[in-house]
Amino acid sequence: MGTRVAVAGASGYAGGELLRLIAGHPELQLTAATAHQQAGAAAGQVHPQLAATALGEWPLVATDPAALGEADLIFLALPHGESAALAARLPASAKVVDLGADHRLVDPAAWTEWYGGPHAGAWTYGLPELPGHRSAIAGADRVAATGCYAATVTLALAPLLAAGLVEPADVVVVAASGTSGAGRAAKPHLLASEVMGGLSPYKVGAHQHVPEIKQATGAASISFTPLLAPMPRGILATVTARPARSVTVDEAREVLDTAYQGEPFVRLLPAGQWPHTGATLGANTCLLQAGVDRDSGRVLVTSALDNLGKGAAGQAVQCANLMLGLPETAGLATIGVAP
Amino acid sequence: MGTRVAVAGASGYAGGELLRLIAGHPELQLTAATAHQQAGAAAGQVHPQLAATALGEWPLVATDPAALGEADLIFLALPHGESAALAARLPASAKVVDLGADHRLVDPAAWTEWYGGPHAGAWTYGLPELPGHRSAIAGADRVAATGCYAATVTLALAPLLAAGLVEPADVVVVAASGTSGAGRAAKPHLLASEVMGGLSPYKVGAHQHVPEIKQATGAASISFTPLLAPMPRGILATVTARPARSVTVDEAREVLDTAYQGEPFVRLLPAGQWPHTGATLGANTCLLQAGVDRDSGRVLVTSALDNLGKGAAGQAVQCANLMLGLPETAGLATIGVAP
Amino acid sequence: MGTRVAVAGASGYAGGELLRLIAGHPELQLTAATAHQQAGAAAGQVHPQLAATALGEWPLVATDPAALGEADLIFLALPHGESAALAARLPASAKVVDLGADHRLVDPAAWTEWYGGPHAGAWTYGLPELPGHRSAIAGADRVAATGCYAATVTLALAPLLAAGLVEPADVVVVAASGTSGAGRAAKPHLLASEVMGGLSPYKVGAHQHVPEIKQATGAASISFTPLLAPMPRGILATVTARPARSVTVDEAREVLDTAYQGEPFVRLLPAGQWPHTGATLGANTCLLQAGVDRDSGRVLVTSALDNLGKGAAGQAVQCANLMLGLPETAGLATIGVAP
């Protein structure tokens, strides 16, 4: 029979990836997929990749607690700021994983500063690889999955800070994302003609994932610059921090290796091999490599993942697996589709 | 325990895709992966996507019958012209799926004309969706999987010809392939700088898949122009043919629909929706749509698949599943990774 | 001082390319650039490439005959169907080059069939390389520049038909365009996430450039399939036709070579070298190569150009040069920006 799951916001890119993962999951069974403007359309019209299967004919219905409420677990893949209102109307009996930002921040002031408006309250933060988080997620009914940039940066940075290797007040991050991270709304600057063949920054020095990264890693200050890259998926983050003391590459690698020993989805690459976002396509994998800058001595970690995989839908399914008592890796690939 | 399989030519793109599919297959177990120049390297060094798992440490060994021969089934993913010699030295007890061209053509003269040199003899042709082929493959010990272009074009064209809808002597095909179809040898014209942002033809009017398509479809004459497209994976074929009589879109669709009724991997899209190669990425899926040209009346079928999926490694695993008595869809995705 | 020119529809991609070409033209001087929704914006906000110069601060004004009428020559770069109404209100003293389709077709019935609505009447067709057209354009006050696909296909096909080498009733064309050819309106299927990494057909068998190509070449029937390719600019057309008699590659090349002898912007490549769209980027160049299909004997010409260059703005400036008595090549590059 399987566990019944529903997806709110199934017409976006994260929603489409959730439908793909649910279709390939051995235990999950879709009961409802909802949308706003696309309600009434078949899933395969909205997501051409689904048209290859019977799931392509699945009708998207209007987003509504009644449509969702029969599921054992509900994924919310809505624009930031829209999930809290819906979540409040969902039955307490249903577990919920929110892929949006509404319930990620603990500090109401940080929420108001970076997102505006009143805070809806924090849920359990959905990054199982952080110390203590796996069991918290397993015991939670409401989980706020991480932001895509936040996951990429946090997995690189948290162990360095926890080990005292780097200064919490001097972290500089430049992270480039594929266009699916910017969503599916038809905005002029996201047109293929504009994006292909070039690179540009956006939300410079003011991206809303900054407080989330600080909260998740304990960093005191982060300079964060996001770039839009000419690729559909993938995030590559270059995370550099001033060393707290003289640090060698081996020490930095040792810290990461220890932190992720036994983790199925986070991998420190062999020495000398650097992450490529293409290697994570469609998988729930984060690839890491550490270095020490020759001239400045800064510690550097490069982190790569699929923004719709470990950065969104894959992460959410991983959390759902934990919440439902299923094997954590069920339905999730670790090997990306490459080249 | 699982069925033991080996891959010869594991360092190329088709070989890498085979390793990915085998790793995710519920019944297959890898016993050996061989390479020429890359022998001695770890699989994850050669295929970065494998570095996310323990498979990344799997050592590639030299291509040699002894290394391969303990497997129950051996995949040959070698350059055209190299598999016949190796195949002759493999134990008769091992089943073999050849992804190369060496054993595809029945007519020795066609082999000599298009490939040169002596013909190694034909094996069972590995396109299960052709009439009668599924059972032949299931009963065979040696199968020649289809060429990537041949699969794309044949799935579009064969039913039209079989139904007598179009003239076998007037078929015109233009098919664009992603660069992985051109292999992994470091040739100057395959450099990213050369390929990105532009489109160009190659082997114009003289591609070696022509005789294979004619053999598989019964076409009497094919004009075939391949293009190199700025994408890593995917083939989009535009197959047009002069109608044998006045043909409507509905008739053409009906013929395709009937031909692929119940097929898990070939899908006629709903009327009005055209195939996009991106929707097949990483899947063993071929998407089809038919039309009739308004001005000329020619019947037209567009066919899209992943050249490394249904065009190579996926097709080969599908054949292997049949040969081994496993469920035909085992270990194969139908939903592509998109966008 | 220079000749005063104005651009209506300066916010689109063809409009932006016109502004770039005018800025680099030794004789033309911009007097007005108009837009609809973007009226009020500076040119450099709308076209970031212009922001590198003082032209970036040039204000776009509302599209209006008064704003345009002081120019000696006016370029209309408006959506199809919008230029006729504006053209009717422009002063007779101003020369006009229309980049839209409104005045291309001679046959009112063809207009109504393919575009709908009443026909605005034909202007001199702006493809100087066709026999007799250069002098006609030089003497005209109103010129309808060619469509992007029409230019690509016509330059390949017209000489073959004129020489009687191929059958006018059996022409099959597949042409792939970069996304700028689809315009700048923010439509979901033109998002970078949708387009990058894949290929798909559109308007299959029913593209409105068919009657234009037939009119310009004398073809009796054309099967035309357009594809959307993952690149910002460029069209690659594969034009095949049944030979009227047995034709060799040398004969086909000879016909093209003769047709374009001395032409500055159309080039038959040396034998064995095939056109690459990337080689035409930013230039007013069309590259050609001919072949004969080995299996079918069909004559084949591959044609490549920049859809915004020789396919739109470059072509329009070339016509304007002729109309104004300037050197035909003034302000136009022949060497593309590659790689």
Added chain:
Amino acid sequence: MGTRVAVAGASGYAGGELLRLIAGHPELQLTAATAHQQAGAAAGQVHPQLAATALGEWPLVATDPAALGEADLIFLALPHGESAALAARLPASAKVVDLGADHRLVDPAAWTEWYGGPHAGAWTYGLPELPGHRSAIAGADRVAATGCYAATVTLALAPLLAAGLVEPADVVVVAASGTSGAGRAAKPHLLASEVMGGLSPYKVGAHQHVPEIKQATGAASISFTPLLAPMPRGILATVTARPARSVTVDEAREVLDTAYQGEPFVRLLPAGQWPHTGATLGANTCLLQAGVDRDSGRVLVTSALDNLGKGAAGQAVQCANLMLGLPETAGLATIGVAP
């Protein structure tokens, strides 16, 4: 008649761009183009964009002082480490612009540390926009043009340091380059299949442009991480530095605006508009924008240019113009080919 120029290393990407720029230059006339492996080939075979013109038939000859020596000015576009030996054999009467690294560094120890081997001595550094450099270049017979990353970063950073706005010992740079920056040698990791659709770092923390940037800007320490981006051309550098005191965006912009007042090729964009590499394609333009990071207070400048334009061949022609007493902008575009 024009000034006679020659290009050594005309088969690479920078060499090809030099040939394109020389062909469009009103004063320069090509006398020789040399190559190693490609000697004997026609320029249009090696650079397809040149095949559109008579220049396509220009024969590349072996690299040799005699072949080059009749020119008034010689461009050296050779791999790093190869230009010094050739330069020593060129006639003193010929002016030389070296696009390679051999003569950029003043400090022999820095050369030996970062490049290895003995130092060939420094030439006048070819970045005209640095204080005092324009007149030095105009008076020089030997000029070492800047490295592509060095130009991108230096133009962003030098004014901030000169104005005392930021700390020279705390500069962190992440810069992404298109693949043409990695040259034209057919290396496996530069294949289109590997590069398209993904992003990866390389030479992490150890790129040889670091000492050049330090020398040109006066920075005391730089953390520099280069990325390979899926685009053929363009560099986007994110340059961040710890402020020496509290700095506002307006102050940072003011410093850049003052530094580049009147410069034809370096442009501070209007407030709120961020550089896009695509806007610089084929031009000799560098686009800048400044910001201050909201959380960390770091000063940030984004810098974009075409690595083959202002980052290589364009820069070299700009220097040549100065050395030859020609208008500095002759033959150089400021508006990029976009989209």
